[in-house]
Amino acid sequence: MSASTPLRTALIGVALAATALVPLQGTALAAPAHPASGGSAAAPAAASSVSGIEDATARALARSLADPAWRGEVRRAALAADTVGLGGLTGRAAAPAGRNLAAGIAEADRGVAAAKGLGSGAGPLLRVGLANASMRGRLAAGTAPLVAAAPSDDDGATTFTAYDSRGTAHRLALDTPTSRPVYLVGIDGAKAVAEGLKVIDGALAAKGLNAPAPATTASTLAAASGIDTTRVDSVRVADVQEPFFKGDAEIFTLVTGFGKDGKPRVDTVEMPYLNKADTTYYPGQVLVNWSNYKYDLADAVMMEDDGDTNYQALAKAIATVLLTITDQGAYIPLADAVLDAIPTSWWTDDPDYVESWYSLARSSSGKRNGAAGNGWMTVSPYHVSEL
Template identity: 30%
Template sequence: MNKITPTCLLLSLVLAGCQSDDTTSHQSPSQNADTITQQKQKLAKQLSENYTDIEQTLKSQISDQKLTISLSTLLAEEPQSPFTQQMQKTDTNIRTVKGVSNFTNELLELRLADTSMVQEWKEGQSPLFAFEPTGDDESWQYIEAYDVYGQLHQLDVYQIPEVPVFVVDNNSAKELKAGLQAMQAEMNKLGQPAALHSYDENTQQAQLKSSTRSLSAAPISTTVIKKIRLSDDEEPWISGKAEVYAIVTGVNPSRDEPTIDLVEMPYLDYDNKDYYPNQVVIHWSRYRWGAADMILMEQDDGTDYKELAKLLVQVAEEVLKMIPDPEVQAYAVIPQITGKIIEAIPDGVLVNDDDFVDVYYTLLQDTSYVDHPAASGNAVVTLEPLTISPTRP
């Protein structure tokens, strides 16, 4: 049986004041993560104590097919209440800390931890309200959760609880989309134009049309992911779906400057499952020598996406400045850029060590890769070249 140990604690938590995105850069990633965790902890306690007020809304919105509800939907019936305004302030604070305020108007949601909990909860069993701890999940000793009386319980990290548990969390898909947009905007601001390859079909088509026009209707040489599979260690039940993205690195074809592009991969929800996205991940006109590397990343709760963008640009530019003539080493330069980025990221912007997933070195233009393992074996992909001809008039 899952161990649930009630403890009586008096929590003294102070919400961070509202700030603009530009005023949070002095905080370290661990400080950002601590700030977010504290705010989610306070929110979990407040929601637990107000459960009777939100119970009917939750039961009308949550089902086996839909385990989440946005904060705005949950609080829509009393938009002017002090409780609602405090929740909205918390959401604003978290978006500010993560540097995504300009790209989404909401992040927070409530998520029932597992479909197995729906029936008992709807039949009247009182839920707990939990939040994800900060730091590397391997260091977690337990998961904290509040009951409807505001008492704190300790839950096992890996064993799914036998009682219903709502998790106060960010909408991870919405956060990642906003985060990548924030990174792209910051990189453009720094003079390092970055392409953002979205997975949405309409967006991909628009990007391809734009590329075709910019190249005077020349064919576009790309590489697409036909199949991808991730493998990882056991994840805590509270973590929910993964949100994975890629950073493609290389060298500008016409200038001795790095090229860094971003790839959204919203379909990669779970480990040990094959996905067939048919997604364009590399536009070869942006890369010298027909070579590029691809880093796979998982989003981190402490990430300030603007700071991550600054770090990527800074590290890549510093590596190239140390190489007098990149043509001498040719595409051997690219793994040097990638290696320095991987080396810098954990200390620079991330908190959880699991957020670097794996890396593919020296992917080549016009080359197929079938069930190709990444450097550490945490990912396997099938990649194929694809030349896209301009649309006929």
């Protein structure tokens, strides 16, 4: 998910460099044949889920590679960068097969945005890149590649499906070598999270759940002297809830408490740097802006976007629960309410729960272990002075 590796399925890791190629028997694939002469390419199917769109796109791209000229263009792009946007790649294609694929990719990009509940401003999200850098030599030497979308579930899968230029499906095993390079089709996870949090912010604002603090004489004076915040000095999680074959995680945090108006409040915090398990990061990132909160306490719920997250639906679910909670004149932890709002069906390869911190105080300082025992962070009060 980091800026250098924006593909959601990312680079699978060393394990994928050792995969087995096993043709699937009796698999019916309904994509029309793509002629090597550069005729009409198979457009990605209009699947309802992100994983379905990725798989259909991978299959269509694989069939289009029957055109040698287009296959060369894709190869050069894959060797030049870790990942490349499919919309841009097909849009500027010189080979007919690439140009013929452009409309289907544009449709698939719109389908991804719709499936994730993103606005029209999300732009192209689908990307493609080599599954592992160790495959570069074989690709450069002209070995015919396969194309796959990484698995989109958290059930401990050890295989996934890839396609060749005839549209034939092959099962790739994670523990046996193969001599063929593999392209992975996925989405720009960092971009999707950034756009998704904008959707959540807008939806919650419409319900009054992250409204600006009302102006008062006291708040005006406080603003004039700066604002008090809680800063994350360092953070580490043992499990980012991202299967190893998917690469980097896409982490975000929901900060909850009661706003100045007495209503529950949710502020979204993007954490694009926090993408590896058992790695300590030192972001110096502001987590809580206390000028937004009535009490000197707040909760934080850390989540991971696993691809099929629909941000509009997530915001609606959270708002529905929080709007039933009223201020009783004392702080009430809201982390459980946020977690309870997430439908059970979303806990498999959707926004996964990573960790939570209860009752972060305005004065909190030092190491705070998460409630789930999966992570910790060190925090400190941090005053942001007026410019």
